[in-house]
Amino acid sequence: xxxxxxxxxxxxxxxxxxxxxxxxxxxxxxxxxxxxxxxxxxxxxxxxxxxxxxxxxxxxxxxxxxxxxxxxxxxxxxxxxxxxxxxxxxxxxxxxxxxxxxxxxxxxxxxxxxxxxxxxxxxxxxxxxxxxxxxxxxx
Amino acid sequence: xxxxxxxxxxxxxxxxxxxxxxxxxxxxxxxxxxxxxxxxxxxxxxxxxxxxxxxxxxxxxxxxxxxxxxxxxxxxxxxxxxxxxxxxxxxxxxxx
Numbered sequence: 339x340x341x342x343x344x345x346x347x348x349x350x351x352x353x354x355x356x357x358x359x360x361x362x363x364x365x366x367x368x369x370x371x372x373x374x375x376x377x378x379x380x381x382x383x384x385x386x387x388x389x390x391x392x393x394x395x396x397x398x399x400x401x402x403x404x405x406x407x408x409x410x411x412x413x414x415x416x417x418x419x420x421x422x423x424x425x426x427x428x429x430x431x432x433x434x435x436x437x438x439x440x441x442x443x444x445x446x447x448x449x450x451x452x453x454x455x456x457x458x459x460x461x462x463x464x465x466x467x468x469x470x471x472x473x474x475x476x477x
Numbered sequence: 478x479x480x481x482x483x484x485x486x487x488x489x490x491x492x493x494x495x496x497x498x499x500x501x502x503x504x505x506x507x508x509x510x511x512x513x514x515x516x517x518x519x520x521x522x523x524x525x526x527x528x529x530x531x532x533x534x535x536x537x538x539x540x541x542x543x544x545x546x547x548x549x550x551x552x553x554x555x556x557x558x559x560x561x562x563x564x565x566x567x568x569x570x571x572x573x
Contacts, residue, residue: 342546352538462542469549473556 341472343402344465346392350404351458357407358385358451362444369439372427380437381412413438509561516554519547 361383371380388408391401416438423432526543529535 341549345542345546349539349542352542353536356536356538462545466545466549470552473552476556476560 348462355455
């Protein structure tokens with residue numbers, strides 16, 4: 339049914355923002371992690387979003403698109419170096435490399451993810467109330 | 478949370494037979510039963526989503542969204558049923 343299309347789009351937005359929240363939580367939790375299975379400090383992760391057609395074989399005329407997480411990329415830019423020879427993970431020069439997670443930037447992303455989630459809920463609610471009003475037309 | 482299939486449901490107060498009237502099976506009954514099975518499918522889907530969310534396999538909002546879809550579908554079905562009953566009552570009051 340067509341009334342569910344806007345709901346599907348909102349649902350995809352909700353799912354995408356949840357996954358973004360997961361990645362932000364991971365970044366914040368690992369803001370001071372110096373050991374990873376790959377060696378070296380934890381690297382900040384970012385979510386890349388992409389569009390996705392609502393229907394499997396959507397026509398080009400009616401190109402409403404959902405959102406989906408395309409990939410989660412790691413960035414190794416801006417790793418913080420600190421001189422601390424007493425740290426077990428310091429190298430021969432006594433330099434410890436800390437993750438490139440900036441808690442302030444992560445909190446901003448967190449608020450944005452939360453607000454975008456709210457916006458998707460609002461869009462869903464609007465679609466629902468429109469459908470309910472449409473049912474009341476004949477009353 | 479479960480709509481019994483028509484014909485065998487003792488709890489189904491609005492089964493297809495009660496609506497189609499004395500004229501035997503009509504295309505309306507077919508339409509209504511199609512809608513009924515579609516709504517039941519939505520409710521089963523909602524059940525599955527809720528179970529998945531409670532087991533920690535699915536997302537919470539997916540469960541709520543499936544429930545909302547089932548809710549809207551049921552409301553539409555009830556409206557269609559109201560119209561059918563109103564039309565039947567209108568015809569039954571007709572003077573011959």
